[in-house]
Amino acid sequence: NAGVTQTPKFQVLKTGQSMTLQCAQDMNHEYMSWYRQDPGMGLRLIHYSVGAGITDQGEVPNGYNVSRSTTEDFPLRLLSAAPSQTSVYFCASSRQGYSYGYTFGSGTRLTVV
Amino acid sequence: KQEVTQIPAALSVPEGENLVLNCSFTDSAIYNLQWFRQDPGKGLTSLLLIQSSQREQTSGRLNASLDKSSGRSTLYIAASQPGDSATYLCAVRPGILYSGGGADGLTFGKGTHLIIQP
Numbered sequence: 001n002a003g004v005t006q007t008p009k010f011q012v013l014k015t016g017q018s019m020t021l022q023c024a025q026d027m028n029h030e031y032m033s034w035y036r037q038d039p040g041m042g043l044r045l046i047h048y049s050v051g052a053g054i055t056d057q058g059e060v061p062n063g064y065n066v067s068r069s070t071t072e073d074f075p076l077r078l079l080s081a082a083p084s085q086t087s088v089y090f091c092a093s094s095r096q097g098y099s100y101g102y103t104f105g106s107g108t109r110l111t112v113v
Numbered sequence: 114k115q116e117v118t119q120i121p122a123a124l125s126v127p128e129g130e131n132l133v134l135n136c137s138f139t140d141s142a143i144y145n146l147q148w149f150r151q152d153p154g155k156g157l158t159s160l161l162l163i164q165s166s167q168r169e170q171t172s173g174r175l176n177a178s179l180d181k182s183s184g185r186s187t188l189y190i191a192a193s194q195p196g197d198s199a200t201y202l203c204a205v206r207p208g209i210l211y212s213g214g215g216a217d218g219l220t221f222g223k224g225t226h227l228i229i230q231p
Contacts, residue, residue: 033217041223043204098164
C-alpha cells in the first residue's frame with residue numbers, strides 16, 4: 001500500500017546509545033517532516049525537508065540529525081539518546097500545492113532508560 | 114512564531130448532538146489548514162484540508178470552516194456517534210513555500226479530546 005512507512009514501531013534505548021529512525025514514502029512527495037508527540041505538549045516539529053538534499057530545523061531540533069539523500073527516505077538520527085527523548089515520533093510527507101496536506105506514518109514509540 | 118490553540122481541551126456529550134470544535138492561530142499567513150483525528154495509541158488520520166483561499170470544506174458529517182483574517186477555524190460534527198470518540202487536532206502549514214524551498218512543517222494545537230456517550 002502506498003503511504004509513509006516508519007520503522008521500528010517500538011524501541012528501547014539506553015542513555016547514550018545512538019540509533020536511526022527510518023522513514024520512507026512511495027508517493028514521490030517533495031516535502032517530508034519529523035514530529036515528536038509528548039503528553040501535554042502536543043506534536044512538535046523536529047526537522048523538515050523541502051526536497052532531496054535540503055533540510056532545515058523545526059521547533060525542537062537539538063539532539064537530532066537528519067539527511068535527505070533521496071526523495072523517498074528521510075531518516076532521523078539520535079546521536080546520544082537521553083531520557084528526555086522518550087516520546088512517540090511521527091514522520092510525514094506531502095506534495096507542494098495549496099490543495100495537498102500531510103500524510104503521516106504510524107509512528108515509532110521510543111523509550112530511553 | 115506561529116501558535117495554535119484548540120478549545121475546548123476536552124468534551125463529553127451524549128450521542129446525537131451536533132458539536133463545534135474551535136481552533137485559533139496567531140499568524141494569518143498560512144498555506145493551508147488540516148484537521149486530523151487520532152485514536153489512542155494510533156497515528157494521525159487526515160479528516161479535512163482547507164486551502165488558504167477557501168472558506169470551508171465538507172466530508173460526510175464533518176464541515177470545517179476557515180476565517181484566515183481572524184485566525185480561526187471550526188470543525189463541525191453533525192449527529193455525533195460513539196465512533197467519533199477520539200482526539201481531534203488542528204494544524205497549520207506556513208505560507209512561505211515555493212518549489213524547492215521555503216519554510217515548511219505543521220504547527221499543531223494540543224487537540225480536543227472528544228468522548229461521545231452511547
